[in-house]
Amino acid sequence: MFPIIDLFAGPGGLNEGFSSVKNSDDSYVFKTLASFEMDSMACQTLRLRATYRELVRSGGDLRPYFEYIEGKRPWQAALLGNFKEAYRKAKAHVYQVELGEDNRPEVDAFIGAQLGPEEQRGHWALIGGPPSQAYSLAGRSRRTGDDTFASDHKHFLYREYLHILGKFKPTIFVMENVKGLLSSKNGDDSMFQTILEDLKQLDGGASYEIRSLVVDAEPHKLDPADFIIRAEDYGVPQKRHRVILLGVRSDVASIVPRRVLTKADGAVTVRAAIETMPNVRAKTSNRKPKVHQDWPAVQAAALRDIRTSKMVAKPEPAKTGPRAIGDYESWIREDCPSTTVQHEPRAHMVSDLARYRVMAELAERVGKSPKYSDLPASLHPEHQNIGKVGTPFTDRFRVQIWDAPATTVVSHISKDGHYYIHPDPEQTRSFTVREAARLQSFPDNYFFEGPRTQQFHQVGNAVPPLLSKQIGEIVASMLASLTD
Known part of the structure; x- marks a missing residue:
């Protein structure tokens, strides 16, 4: 299985899709080593879902889970036997923390411990979407005339994502954000172009080739709009348009084939x-x-x-x-x-x-x-x-x-x-x-x-899991190409 680490995880939509991808022999492709999220309720949701996945993968008894979510059994009554053991494992990788410079040492230490020694890590993927309020059209509209908007720390939370890219050098990353990122500015600078430039000069010497998941073209020929994914084109019953960057580490990019999503045969209404x-x-x-x-x-x-x-x-x-x-x-x-x-x-x-x-x-x-x-x-x-x-x-x-x-x-x-x-x-x-x-x-x-x-x-706040599953299948095929 390929490890994944999920940043700004929310309730786990992106993780759910990746975690559902299977090999031809029905085994699972990905294993989540860490999910980072600051919201306490979202963390509770993440732990419960991770418990469910652990029970499914281990062949455990799912009845306590279903009786709990249906309101037939209180939490303490469900927390027994293999359900309790599955929950213990889930708690071990869901980490409640506000990602930022002040908390980098503890986050880095946790990631390092979960990944293990660098020489033994092999190929893995980083996924997640930095908070989008600072880039969304609605968020910018609500703060028109606010002199503090340009310096809002939410503009720069993507740097926590980039810090982890530079320090731990995953083989592939998937970064999601709102479409408003393409038109968002910090002063006179385009936030989207700033992020792309920052990806070229990461700490630690790592660099990434940035690809589109919807346009099959050389990276230097891509326009900003080529990174917009329209969820309704891929079987999601919702007109949700998001910017999603797929990064492949430069040292392996030449041997990792390009892949793009396949459009659905029509809309799900x-x-x-x-x-x-x-x-x-x-x-x-x-x-x-x-x-x-x-x-x-x-x-x-x-x-x-x-x-x-x-x-x-x-x-x-x-x-x-x-x-x-x-x-x-x-x-x-x-x-x-x-x-x-x-x-x-x-x-x-x-x-x-x-x-x-x-x-x-x-x-x-x-x-x-x-x-x-x-x-x-x-x-x-x-x-x-x-x-x-x-x-x-x-x-x-x-x-x-x-x-x-x-x-x-x-x-x-x-x-x-x-x-x-x-x-x-x-x-x-x-x-x-x-x-x-x-x-x-x-x-x-x-x-x-x-x-x-x-x-x-x-x-x-979530990424549609059905769309995430399709992205996960692409990432799985790319990682598999490196192990054939």
């Missing part, structure tokens, strides 16, 4: 991802809207108007991929629990429930998500600037469309569900954690620890 899930309805919250109206009556009137209005021509639905849908369903449903876990909707204000109901039916008729301005005035949000010229975020309520991949699931889903309204008008709610996880391509037996807000946050 929201319908394919979540339509078969149990129907659930949201409860009402205790929060009172500022404007007091008879919301059921307002909703009923708006629905009558929609149903008597002329149909608007719908856009063509996405071309679905039968093979991609089959691969997705097999991935999601393998060894699934007996009940659907983490599928409880959050409560919403009555006013929002009325908007969700009307917007979902309108979206169903026109084939796209309406803006709040498409609603009658009685259903407009209670904001002072609503209706004024230049009102921001006119799409702050967004219905996900049945016959297309979802829009990007981001960590902000933990704050509210307005951007993730369920397309079924009868359910009248935002997505559950499990539905968001399905759009991210997490298997149904993947459990996110912590309160629901933390669960949503973890899902939104």
